[in-house]
Amino acid sequence: MITTAKTHVGYREGAGNRNKFSAAVGRPAEEWCADFVSAVAQESGNGTLFPNTASCSNAKDWFQRRGRLSAYPAIGAQVFYGDSSARYGRGGSHTEIVTGYTHDWIHTIGGNTNDRGSATGDGVYRRTVSRHSSWTDSYGYPDYPEGIVCADPAWKGKRGVVYFGQEASEADIPNGGGTTTPASKAVTIDGKLYGPGAVGPHVTELGRMLVAAGCSAYTEGPGPKWSTADTESMRRYQLKIGDTGADANGIPGPKQLARLRTEYGPRTHTVAPGDTLSALATTYGTTVNALMKANPSITAPDTIAVGQALNLP
Numbered sequence: 684m685i686t687t688a689k690t691h692v693g694y695r696e697g698a699g700n701r702n703k704f705s706a707a708v709g710r711p712a713e714e715w716c717a718d719f720v721s722a723v724a725q726e727s728g729n730g731t732l733f734p735n736t737a738s739c740s741n742a743k744d745w746f747q748r749r750g751r752l753s754a755y756p757a758i759g760a761q762v763f764y765g766d767s768s769a770r771y772g773r774g775g776s777h778t779e780i781v782t783g784y785t786h787d788w789i790h791t792i793g794g795n796t797n798d799r800g801s802a803t804g805d806g807v808y809r810r811t812v813s814r815h816s817s818w819t820d821s822y823g824y825p826d827y828p829e830g831i832v833c834a835d836p837a838w839k840g841k842r843g844v845v846y847f848g849q850e851a852s853e854a855d856i857p858n859g860g861g862t863t864t865p866a867s868k869a870v871t872i873d874g875k876l877y878g879p880g881a882v883g884p885h886v887t888e889l890g891r892m893l894v895a896a897g898c899s900a901y902t903e904g905p906g907p908k909w910s911t912a913d914t915e916s917m918r919r920y921q922l923k924i925g926d927t928g929a930d931a932n933g934i935p936g937p938k939q940l941a942r943l944r945t946e947y948g949p950r951t952h953t954v955a956p957g958d959t960l961s962a963l964a965t966t967y968g969t970t971v972n973a974l975m976k977a978n979p980s981i982t983a984p985d986t987i988a989v990g991q992a993l994n995l996p
Contacts, residue, residue, distance in 0.1 A: 684759045684825070685853055687727035688780050688792040688807075691719075695806040696795070704794060710737055714803060716778050717742055719794025720761055723780065724825075732825035739763055740775035746823030753822050756784040756814060757833035758851055761823040762791060764802070764812075774820035777802035779810065781822065783852040784834060789814050790852075832856055839911070848900065848915060850922050869909075870934055878934045881909040888949070889913065889935070895947040896920050950995035960984045969996050 696702040700712040704722035717737050724733035734745035743763045746752040756762065758781060765776030777800075779793030789812050797804030800812065812819060824831055830843030832855045839846040847855060869878025875885045890905020890913055898919035901912045914933035921931035921939060930936065935943070952963060960971045961984070975981050977994040987993070 684723065684727045684729050684827075685780065685782050685792070688723045688782075691723070691794070691807045692792060692809055693807065694794075700795075702794070705737070708735055713737055714795055716793060716795040716802060719807065720778055720780060729825060729827070732827065733761060733823075738771075738775075739765070739778045740771050742778060743774040743821060743823065749826075751824040751826065753824060753833065753835045753838070755833060755835035756781050756789050756822055757824050757831050757835070758783065758853060758856055759825060759827060759831065760833070761825070762789060762812075763820045763823070764818050765820055766817045776818075779812075782809075784814060785850045787814055788812065789819065829856065846911075846915075847918070849919055852927075854927065868934070870936070872935065872937050872940055877909070877940070878914075879909055883907055886913065889940075889943075890916065892943050892947040893917060893920055896923065896943065898923060952993045952995055954987050954989050954991040954993060956989055958987065958989075960987060963993070967995050 700714060702712065702715050705711065705713055705715045705718040707722040708718055708725065710718060714737070717739050721733060721735045724730050734742045736742050736745070742761065743752065746761070760781045761778055762781050763774030763778050765771060765774050767773055769776045777793070777796065779791040779796070781789055781791055783790040791810045791812060792807065793810060794807045795804055796802065796808050796810065797806070798808060800810055824833065830845060832845040832847055832851045834848050834851070836846070836848065838844045845855060869876050869880050875883065877886070877889065884907055886909050887905055887907045890901065893899060893916040894901065894905065898916050900915035900919065905913065917935055918931055918933035920943060921933070924939070924942065926939070952967070960974050964971050964974055971984055973996040974993065975984070977996045981987060
């Protein structure tokens with residue numbers, strides 16, 4: 684769908700709204716944003732997955748009747764624009780095809796528009812639109828055989844759905860199947876398992892670092908058992924540091940984990956000869972009580988040993 688839409692970027696209409704997309708779906712020259720989506724769907728072999736209509740409102744209703752309308756973006760979805768003050772009501776003013784999304788924006792290809800996003804423009808354009816604008820109303824999810832990548836948390840767990848809540852692109856489109864995240868195997872780093880099936884305090888530590896990095900997808904925790912929230916939080920961090928594709932699959936790689944630890948991991952100090960808790964407290968701007976709380980194994984201030992690794996609060 685998206686590949687076919689790309690081939691038409693740059694197309695311009697003739698006088699009086701004459702355009703090849705309306706003609707392709709058997710309609711006269713008219714406002715043709717919905718005709719563009721219908722024609723691209725037919726051309727790409729997805730004609731039965733989209734409504735064949737010139738009306739954005741009717742197209743929105745078509746998806747809603749099938750239980751496939753969402754307030755969250757998806758790759759290859761049909762996005763509907765228009766707020767409650769618009770002539771045709773919410774979602775009835777304009778429509779385009781979603782090619783990607785981030786936390787704040789959607790990337791689209793649309794017909795009968797222009798660089799400013801007009802619903803009565805002159806051609807096919809690539810656009811970047813505010814995801815949270817009141818004008819960006821809803822998204823129709825086509826029932827693609829290969830599945831769909833979406834940001835709707837209510838769709839997590841459905842067959843063929845890949846859930847990426849914050850950011851996704853064409854590279855994330857699945858090859859088919861029924862997982863809620865791309866098929867990613869757990870990895871072993873420094874003798875510890877990270878990914879599905881991983882359990883232990885190192886998983887909790889990873890989660891805390893991801894929270895400190897501002898990449899939290901947790902509604903509770905983090906805890907010692909690997910969850911989909913760990914995968915999504917790790918993916919957010921991978922995207923934050925500029926990794927993409929297979930390097931942003933929600934499972935840490937050795938270099939990613941090392942960087943995360945360096946940037947957001949707990950600080951430590953290795954006890955040297957002559958060190959005391961009171962001296963270390965002064966050096967690191969903390970207190971003896973705080974150091975003891977961060978290191979439960981210390982039962983008295985004078986029990987630290989040379990070579991011992993201390994957590995710094």
